[in-house]
Amino acid sequence: MAFSPPLHLAAFSCICFMLPVLAKLPRFQRQPKYDGSLSYLVIGDWGRQGQYNQSLVATQMGMIGEKLDIDFVISTGDNFYDDGIKGVNDPTFLESFSNIYTAKSLQKQWYSILGNHDYRGDALAELSPFLKKIDSRWFCMRSFILNTGIADFFFIDTTPFINHYFIDFEHTYDWRGVSPRKIYLNNLLKNFEKALKESTARWKIVVGHHPIKSISHHGDTPELIKHLVPILKENDVDMYINGHDHCLQHISSKDSPLLYITSGAGSKAWRGDIKECNHDVVKFFYDGQGFMSIQMTETDTEFAFYNVDGENIHRWRLTKPLHSST
Ligand SMILES: *[C@@H]1O[C@H](CO)[C@@H](O)[C@H](O)[C@H]1NC(C)=O
Numbered sequence: 001m002a003f004s005p006p007l008h009l010a011a012f013s014c015i016c017f018m019l020p021v022l023a024k025l026p027r028f029q030r031q032p033k034y035d036g037s038l039s040y041l042v043i044g045d046w047g048r049q050g051q052y053n054q055s056l057v058a059t060q061m062g063m064i065g066e067k068l069d070i071d072f073v074i075s076t077g078d079n080f081y082d083d084g085i086k087g088v089n090d091p092t093f094l095e096s097f098s099n100i101y102t103a104k105s106l107q108k109q110w111y112s113i114l115g116n117h118d119y120r121g122d123a124l125a126e127l128s129p130f131l132k133k134i135d136s137r138w139f140c141m142r143s144f145i146l147n148t149g150i151a152d153f154f155f156i157d158t159t160p161f162i163n164h165y166f167i168d169f170e171h172t173y174d175w176r177g178v179s180p181r182k183i184y185l186n187n188l189l190k191n192f193e194k195a196l197k198e199s200t201a202r203w204k205i206v207v208g209h210h211p212i213k214s215i216s217h218h219g220d221t222p223e224l225i226k227h228l229v230p231i232l233k234e235n236d237v238d239m240y241i242n243g244h245d246h247c248l249q250h251i252s253s254k255d256s257p258l259l260y261i262t263s264g265a266g267s268k269a270w271r272g273d274i275k276e277c278n279h280d281v282v283k284f285f286y287d288g289q290g291f292m293s294i295q296m297t298e299t300d301t302e303f304a305f306y307n308v309d310g311e312n313i314h315r316w317r318l319t320k321p322l323h324s325s326t
Contacts, residue, residue, distance in 0.1 A: 025154075025191045027145045030109075032071070035297075038148055039068045041106075042292040044076030044209070044243020045115065046266025047096030053289045053308050054267035055100055060310035061291050062103020068293055072108045073101075074153075076243030076263060077115030077209035079140070084114075084121020084174075088130045098135045112140040115209040115243060116159045116173075123174040142177070143188055145195050150298050152201035156192055158208040158242075160184060161223040189227060196235040202298055202320060204237045209244050213260040215275045215282055216245035232258055238301065238318065241292075246271060248292065248305040250284040250316060259318075261303065263292040284314040298322065 032038045041061055048054050065073075085092050101110075118126050125131075131138045142157035159165065160178045178184050196204065212224045232240060233256045243264030251260040260280070269289045290307045299322055305314040 025143055025145050025195055026141060027147065027195075029147050030072070032149045033069075036150055037295065037297045038151060039070050039293065039295040040072045040074060041065055041068075041070055042074045042076065042207075042241055042261075042263040042294065043266045044262075044264035045078040045246055045268070046075070047078075047080035047092065048267040049092070049095045050100050052268040054096070056308045057266055057289050057291055058100045058106075059103070060306060060308065061101065062105055063310055064291075064293055064306060065103060065105030065108075068295060070105060070108060070293070073106060073110045073137075074207060074241070075110055075112035075140075076207060076241060077113045077159075078117045078243055078264070079112055079115065079126065080121065081117055081267075082120070083171075084118040084123060085125050087122050088125045088128050088134075090121075090125070093131060093134060093138075097138070101137075107137065109139050110137045111146060111153070111155065111207075112138070113155050113157060113207065113209060114140065114142060114159060116162070116165060119159050119165070119173045119175075120171050121174065124176055143192065147201070150201060151203035151205055151296055152199045154192060154195060154199075154204070154206045154237075156206060156208045156228075157188065158210040158221075158224060160188075161227060162210060162221065163223060185227075189231070193231045193235070196231065196237065199235075203296055203301060204235065206232060206237050206240045208240065208242050211242045211245055211260065211262055211264075212240055213251045213277070213280055214242075214245045214247075214249065214262060215251075215277045215285060216247045216249065216262070216287060217271050217273055218245050219275050229258075239303075247285065247287040248290050248314070249282070249286070250303075250305075250314060251277065252281045252283055254280055257318075261292070263305075265290045283316065286313055 144155050146153040210221045239259045241261045246264050246269040249262040294303045301318045304312050
């Protein structure tokens with residue numbers, strides 16, 4: 001697959017593709033529960049036609065989702081393996097999503113972003129509103145903001161930040177809408193930082209595909225440490241949640257309240273390689289399959305990790321007094 005436009009069209013299509021990235025990040029609203037609380041699941045790196053225990057994880061998500069009366073699901077990307085979807089009519093969408101997450105409690109909006117594997121297919125198809133007609137739960141954009149009252153969520157497209165993919169000649173990436181890369185990234189960072197600064201929500205959650213800090217297979221991501229960490233810390237982000245590494249992990253920063261959370265264990269896992277962490281504090285690491293739940297009120301955020309049997313294997317609570325100045 002080649003996505004570069006013919007030369008005589010290049011200048012023209014450049015202008016077309018640049019316009020949307022100059023615009024502000026798309027913003028969406030949803031109501032929390034009647035008491036102002038919110039609960040949701042987070043899963044990443046999942047679409048494998050039910051294989052590698054994807055179906056087992058889905059069953060457990062259904063049960064925990066029911067118990068916690070979840071409002072929505074967040075997907076941290078790598079939604080469809082190995083190479084995204086081929087087009088809007090690719091049966092993979094049904095085989096790896098609609099026919100797998102069938103539990104009643106999971107019939108909610110799925111807020112999703114793209115991972116590097118999604119970029120290896122037809123990325124525009126995965127972003128296409130047409131998929132919503134096939135399954136109305138599907139909601140996938142590169143970068144967007146979700147306001148829910150007590151919490152603001154900032155979804156950020158991390159794949160274009162990673163230098164490695166731009167010199168990876170083994171795979172083809174669908175960079176339509178991302179080129180020219182430098183302009184795309186500059187605008188994204190500018191809009192992202194502006195949106196964070198403007199946020200008055202009690203909780204600020206950022207979701208990206210790639211980890212910033214990880215002791216698993218891929219390790220830390222230098223591009224994100226450089227470009228995102230200063231903005232996250234400066235703007236009092238509570239949590240950065242990602243996938244990409246097929247594990248569940250919780251890392252705390254030494255010099256700020258920012259947490260680095262990985263939920264990328266939706267199917268294939270058990271990699272077994274663990275790196276050393278020099279700077280931050282690893283509170284929990286599990287390299288098997290599973291998912292995460294988060295429950296929020298104005299004063300408390302509690303998150304939990306579950307394994308493939310639905311057992312709660314780690315739990316953590318953050319509290320913010322009501323009268324703290326923000
Ligand atoms: C599925 O989960 C079980 C634990 O219930 C584990 O023993 C097994 O290795 C997993 N299978 C795969 C393919 O990862």
